[in-house]
Amino acid sequence: LEPTLWCHPSQISSLSKLIYFDLSYNQLSGRIPPEIGLLNNLQALHLNTNQLNGSIPQEIGNLKSLVELCIDDNHLSGPIPSSLGDLTNLTLLYLFKNNLSGTIPKEIGNLKSIVELELSQNQFNGSIPTSLGDLSNLEILFLRDNQLSGSIPQEIENLMKLTVLELDTNNFSGYLPQNICQGGSLQKYNPQRFAKLQELSEVRLEGNQLTGNISENFGAYPNLHFIDLSHNNLHGEISQLWGQCPQLATLRIAGNNLTGSIPPEISHATQIHVLDLSSNSLVGVIPKDFGRLTSLVNLMLNGNQLWGPIPSEFGSLTDIEYLDLSTNKFNESIPGTLGNLLKLNYLNLRNNKFSQEIPFQLGKLVHLSQLDLSHNSLGKLNLSYNNLTGLIPTTFDEMHGLYDIDISYNQLQGPIPNNKAFQNALMEGNNGLCGNVGGLKPCNNSVEHKHTSRKAFLIIFPILGTLLLAFLAFVLIGRRRSRRKQEQEIEQMHESFFSITNFDGRKMYGEIMEATNGFDVVHCIGKGGQGSVYKAKLPSGSIVAVKKFHRTLDGEEASRKEFFNEIRALTQIRHRNIVKFLGFCSSSHHSFLAYEYLEKGNLAAILSNEHEAKKLDWSTRVRIVKGVAHALCYMHHDCAPPIVHRDITSSNILLHCDYEPCVSDFGTAKLLNPDSSNWTALVGTYGYVAPELAYTMKVTEKCDVYSFGVLALEVIMGKQLGNFVSSFSFPSTTYANIFLKDVLDQSLPPPTPQLQDELITIARLSIACRHSHPQSRPTMHMVSQALSFPTASSNRRSNDITLEQLIMI
Template sequence: MEIGNLKSLVDLSLSTNQLSGSIPPALGDLTNLTSLYLYSNYLSSTIPMEIGNLKSLVNLDMSLNQLYGSIPTTLGDLMNLTTLHLYSNNLSSTIPMEIGNLKSLVDLDLSFNQLSGSILLTLGNLTNLTDLYLNSNNLSGTIPTTLSDLHNLKFLYLRDNQLSGSIPPTLGNIQKLIELELDTNQFSGYLPHNICRAGSLRKFTADTNHLIGPIPKSLKTCTSLFRVRLDKNQLTGNISEDFGVYPSLNFIDLSNNQLYGEISPNWGLCPKLTSLRIAGNKLTGSIPAEISTATQIQELDLSSNHLVGMIPKEFGSLTSLVKLMMDGNQLSGGVPSEFKSLADLEYLDLSANKFNDSIPSFVGDFLKLSYLNLSNNKFSQAIPFQLGKLIHLSKLDLSFNTLEGQIPLDISNMQSLEILNISHNNLSGFIPTSFEDMRWLSYVDISYNDLEGPLPNNKAFQFAPREALLGNKGLCGNARFLQACNISNDHILGFLITFPLLRALALALALVFLFAFLAKRKKKDQHMNQKNMHKEILFSVINFDGKSMYEEIVRATKDFDSMYCIGNGGHGSVYIASLSSNNIVAVKKLHPLCNDENNIQNEFLNEIRALTEIRHRNIVKLYGFCSHKRHSLLVYEYLERGRLATMLSKDDEVKEFGWRKRVNIVKGVAHALCYMHHDCLPLIVHRDISSKNILLDSKYEASVSDFGTAKFLNPDSANWTAHAGTYGYVAPGNLVVFCSFSFRPFYGLSY
């Protein structure tokens, strides 16, 4: 029976099924319908104009589908409509003016689409609205002041758009407002001074904009606040005076502004606080011990300020702490012994301070740690062997201290360790051979110590850059830049272990050998540095001579002139180069920043490791890499259509970007992920899949790129990983749909 024959039907609910295809125009014949629910399906079509015939309709929900095209203007004829949900589709064009006619509307949700244009002035006519969600679109222009007329409004979400101009001060007149999200736009000017005049605001986010000026006075007495994000702006003011006590506050982020003053002890009077972030400001003074009374804190970020003094020993009572960041201050003294109670720590960064004394052995009891950075301090004595118990640690940085003694054998127990930096210390002795078993180690820096002897037979050591090995007194091995170890040295070491009485003789012989080797090496290095400084090129290219290929790339791009630049990212720029062999390649040139050079080097090595060990038609091909005094380069196959994100941002290209092409792209990405997750050894987790890291060729075939943050998983042990790279809002419902669609249909396929 045709659905259009059900003339008496009042309520039609087909939600949460697996319906696909188009919405039949015959639905418009069901003129007695009061509720139509089609959400959570796979419907892919435009919304038929005939929907406007359903004059009795009160509730209409078509969310969580794949609908595209414009919102039909005939929806403006549904004068009885109280609920209109079209979120999480692919609807485009502007919001039709006719929506402003729906005077009975209470709940309007158009979020997570591709709507453009400005916010309608006529939305101010919908005086019954309590919920207005326009977030995660491409809306531009300013916030119309008419929205201030929506006196019943409780939820206003405008985040993740391209809105600009100032935030209307009159928004503070909406006294019933509970949640206001304005973040991730281009807003400038000041925050409304009376934004919480009625005292009902629970959630307020205005981060990632260009806001200036003081914190609104009304926020200090807004005791209803639950979640606040004002980070990544240029807000000013005295932090100790601008905030009060909040009984319900759970999360607050004030990072990366221009706030000054001292940290208020009042934060300790927020009993439900779990996250306190005030990094990247101009805070001074000491850390108040009173913060420790907020015992629910899980994340405390006080980094990149001007704080002084010691860490309060009372912080040992913050037993819920998972992430603690105090790096980039002027803190001194030692790590309090009371810290041993912080058993749930997963992330600890105390780098770039003035901490001294020894590294406490109880740090080895933080068994959940995945990140430990104590670099750029004044820690002395030996590295505690207890650190070897941190089997989930992926990064350990102890560089730029005055640590001494040998590298503990127990460090090799860190089977999840990927990055190890112990450079610029006073460590001595041999590198434990047990490091050869650390299969996931991808980057090491042992430079500027007093280490000697052979390097472990481990990729991280064997392929370490020269800078990561410099400044030691007698390293040898198969790695580049090092002299091969003499076989007789191995015999000497054997005698040293087996026959204690011969130790003195063995040591004397070893010293003679080392002094002769160092003198010869020093003389050779001086000569080579003077003669060949400009030739310090490391290049590996399939079927090409490295030096000539480097010189040809420089010529082809006219020394990386901007006219050949086809893309920019946080860590580098991409250039197109036409080679004499008629090959066209894409060249990523890294541009390290002083404060991020280690991360860039790590990602450079990670990219090389990943792309030289895997082959798949939906993973970008790496032709070669270069480490040069002037440049670090990665040479890839050139894909004509570039990044998916760029294509989606251009209206003229999106119009030609049909569903067949889109599904093909999703399939390609899914094939690549399935290959990495199931067919690689070791398994690879990309950790930054986004439209910015998906490249398209001329036929819209997708290739996954940018493996700088990828993680290699150990199939024989527990693994833990975290989100890396591109952050954004991820709706739980969308995540489930994506995962089930991406993987299950493609198991068993071979490429």
Template structure:
């Protein structure tokens, strides 16, 4: 054998040995991998439940037999797919080192817990990594950034927290990332912008904060980007417009602000764009009309303004378009009629105007159309009847007029139809009977007339039918008996008559039946609670009669029931049963008899029990006094007798207690004093005796108390703590003694009746300062002396004073003997001298001390709100500005009151806008004449005291006065800056007036009322404004109204040399000021009445005020006076405005004492 042949033979032998060894080593390695997996499996806590893993046993071919395990050509494990196997365990013993060849891991939809170990970052061959839908916690390890071959990373639906590692931006091969549905926080890493191959990024449903990195616009391969349901802020980066391949962009439910970038219109591949539920502003970009492939556009629940771009009508692929709950204006584009594929169009809750385009009837695929809560006018297009697939049509809460098109009866797929709260007229179309699938029909709060079509009974799927608050006549159709699925029937507030058909209650699903305020007669249907589900029943103010049906007595589902104002009969203890969920029941003004049942205690949720004006007899059951949840108890005007027990003190939640008009007797129990939440108490017309308990002084929330027509004797208790009491009636009792001086503490008292008692003494000083009091009756007592000099007594009628032999008055109409001033006897002259000389001496000494002190203070270095100009050394004064403002800052920010900063000019000042470092303020620089006026010693100190007091005021509806600065060169007041300016300027501008909707105007009136009430009644010393007018009502960007110049108006007038004599602006001044020259709270009330009319009319009411009272027969029609620049008020706004007109008329009464207080006005509006 030659050398060459021997060498070749040796090589072959070595190669053979090498292969044998390699196979042996490989076999040993793969066995080690299998054993490592078995060891990990042994840590699972539920091995027995994972039947698929039963194939994992020793001495089997794991590459082919083991479930979820795959190997490469060398027999090494490279795929592990154990998804959805209910594996319950951790990664603590996962064989990272043994499985170094893993390229595919799918352990999703299991019960894995614990943290994600950083060792996963060592699996360098990993391409697919899915741990989603488990219970993993902790942070995402930054070592994952080492997986440079990774294409898919799914960690969604776990409980991961912490921030997203910046290192994820190193996964240059990555294509899909899903980290959604976790508790991740912190910012989105800008490093993600490096991932050029990334096509899917899901980060939604976390707690991510910060801005959206503009670098995300670099991910050119991106198709799906979902960052929704986080806490992201800032604006949407315009760079996202670079993502030409993007088909899905979800940014909804964040806190994003700013505008929608017009660059988003460049994303030509976009299919689904959802930016809803953020704080986006400005208008909708017309460029979105370029997105021809877009099928879904959700922009609802933002603050978008402007008109809807007609270009949106070019998006022919669109199926879902939702722009609701924004501030959009203008009309609905007729181009929407081009959207043939559109199935959902939501434009509700905006400020859209104009008519509903007839072209909307071309959208044949439409299923949901919502245009409600806008300001749409005109009639409902009959073309909507073409929408055969339409299931939902919401047009409610607009200003639509005309008749309901009968063509709407062609929409056979319709399930929900809402046309309520409009101005629709005419009759209800009988064609609605064709809508067999209709479940909800709301036509309430319109002006519909005629009878209810019997054809409506064909709508056998009906569950919710509302026809209330119309002008419908006739009877309820018998065909309503076909409504076997009906849950709610609202027919209240119409002119319906006849009996209630038995079939109305055929539905076993009926939960709400509202028939109040009609003319129904006859008996209630026997099966009214057939299904045992009836919860709400209102029958008030009809002509119904007869007994309560047995089905209603056994109706345990009742929650609220009103029977008031009918002719129901029966024994009240037998007519009603046990109602475990009952919250409110009113049985008043009927003909029930018998005794009260103790079973009412078995209604543990009952908050209001009202049984007044019946024929109920007997004693009040003791069980009633254990109903601690009661808020209102009214048993008045019956024939109840007996005495009240101490247990009445258990009703500590009671707000309203009326037991008047019965035969209750004896002493009022001390336990009554525990009812500290009482706001209204009426025990009148009973037989209560003994003294009125002093403990009544504990009713701190009481507004009215009537104890009249009883047998109370003794003295009137102090009652000094009842500071909210507005009406007090103690008449027709046997009270004696003098009126307690503490009664003057009742500064909210409006009406007082003490007549027909045995009260005595002088009353002149008792009522001093009670200027809120408007009505008083002290007749038939034993009072003497002159009447108090208060409005209530000056205007009291003779009948309210008669029967007091000792009273005197110099007012002829009061028919009392005249009062003569007592002449002081000469013998008392020395006494007068002895009294006056020490007083005058003390005053002189006090003046000298005050002058010396003032001189000393002026010589001191300024401090505590008093500064000096560093340049000139001239003195100035700043009060209560919290150190925020300095004289020099004001001068510099206004460029020394340069006209470019001027925002308003008045009779006594010019107003400048000052942009300071920490705030924007309004600076009211006083004219020189005013400066001179308030520099007078007689004025200056009072003015400064007033300013000090006003700077302490904190109220939502009062413009904040920061302070006052007095300088040799400039004198000014510093106010809160109000962006919208004055109300009179807004009303004078047609465009601004249109934006001032009825809702906003109502809120303006309410805000002014609350502010005046606060200043008149909630301050230790009441502050009268003196000049309420639309120029002094300022509005901020949110249209919140605030009163300016509170308390300073009396000083800041230039048209009078006597500053104390000036009060108000012409056209707003109360008439009594011309002859009394005295300013009271009632002057503000009069001005407020003028203001109400001005807000409603849109301009000063002018001669309307005087004509209203010079022509008593003339009435005010809301429609005739309301501002035509704003659409006619409807629904709740109309009701609120009617109340405001009524209140305005009360405020404008010529007699100031006949005007209400601002407290009562504010309470009414609340």
């Protein structure tokens, strides 16, 4: 239209039944006539991309049926009229690219239906109104290129559906809201102004759909200590500027589309504890300068295309506990300097191109709980004359290139791997090994033992009466000897444990007594049925948790058994999700155990605190469930004999500062020896105890499986389990109309699609674990595997899956 064809106001008022009014992309000039407010049925008004000037008429607020208002790309000036807040049906408001000024009116917060709000490229000043946090349906918010100031309001965190947020080219100050991305839907968050945010200390943008070039958007930040950009769609190369962040402790950019090599300048950030660059497309070699990162605890470079050798300088990373370099193209040999990483409990080098021999120095890694060297071309393994204990990892089954093995003179036990190289391996000096190899006892001798025992019973039975007195005497003597033998075992265990850890038990006793002021109640951080737990800060600066058994029970058989049970269980297990055992003391005055101190306390306390529970977002809760599952899988399937905890509850799950879980409290644990009875008294916590224990009293691994099912449901529901889920495992028409989304913790925002798949898997497994028949429950190995590799639920989400459907999956 030509400017002269812009209709007269009297003509506009006569169009009372008009629904759609579009004059966009013309050359209209002049003001928007106030009479336009008389079009009561109007649903869409598009006047964008013209040459209109003047102010926005207040009368537009009368268009109650309006759904779309587009008056962008004009020359409009003045403020946004507060009457626009009356357009409660509005889903789209475009005012960008004008000369509008003043503050953004708080009445904009009344637009409950708004999906897209575009106010960029104007001259708005003042702060963002907090009422914008009420726009629960908002998906796109553009406020860039204005003169806005102040801090970004915390209420922005409430915009759960937000996918695009642009705030750049303003004068904002202060902190970014901590949970600005908690909805998990963010696709575009323009961080170009980040380079100027010199006070930036923490950034959490993980688990969204962010795009853009990471090389260009970030600078050097003197105060930055934590940044997580994982699992987005970012591309580009890793900037060398990360090395200019002197306080940086955690850098996570996993699961993106990063390319190029790892810049050696990162090694200048010597305070890094956690570095996760996994699941990208990085190439090149690991910089030798990484040896300077001596504060590293977790390093994940897996799932890239890195090549070359592992730098021998890695031997300087003496604090590292978790190292994953799997699924790359590393070649040459594994450096022997990895044997210097004495704190390492997880080492994964699978699916590379390593060749030659496995260095014998790996035998020094006494805290290692998981080792995977499979899918390489390794040929020789010599770990002889060490003090290795436990089972040989089953991952050796897949190391088909092995041809020369020497594991002699250790303390290994259990079956040898199903690998040809082990048929001719040197294994003497390991009395606990078994298998179908000459010189080793067969692994499955329990059937023959039971058969022999049955024959002996049939022979003895006829003369049992005459030998009854002798038998009773024998039992009494045997019990006395057994008790003496148990005490000797504990003494030997005490000596062995402290000699391995170079630990002075007497010194520790004195330090703990001094640190707790003789177990003063001031230092008590928890109480249980067996005893109390105290926090003790030792002179070295380290903090330990001390579990002191009740003095009234110190001399009783039950208390002694619980005390020795816990020691026996903990001295033979090492796993990143099981609390670290430091030592013990048993005297006429005190009996206590010392553990590592975990900062966040127990899971039950956090779930029962509404404020703290909200910090456990969905990804953290999934990680907690997985961690407990992995720990139980290790106890049931990788320990010989298997260990059953018997009291898996949220109170016995402790959390590190990053909410990594650890199973604790092994006072009721039982070792399932195949040649001894596994009948027991009923122990455990009400609500978590497997139902069959009430009538069979026989302990199996499936008792822990049941408890795990209860715990997992508790984690995703965010509350103690009551009658609602007491019959959760049985199909019922009651559940036909109850959706999984309504069962999940309502205090958290809806999970992302990826997390929904994981939560569906957890819920399904939890129900299976709580089956009334033990034989029908999965093993913890099956549970651990299913959680590690969750499958998409055929595009079904928690929104449309009912409990009945979930039970039947």
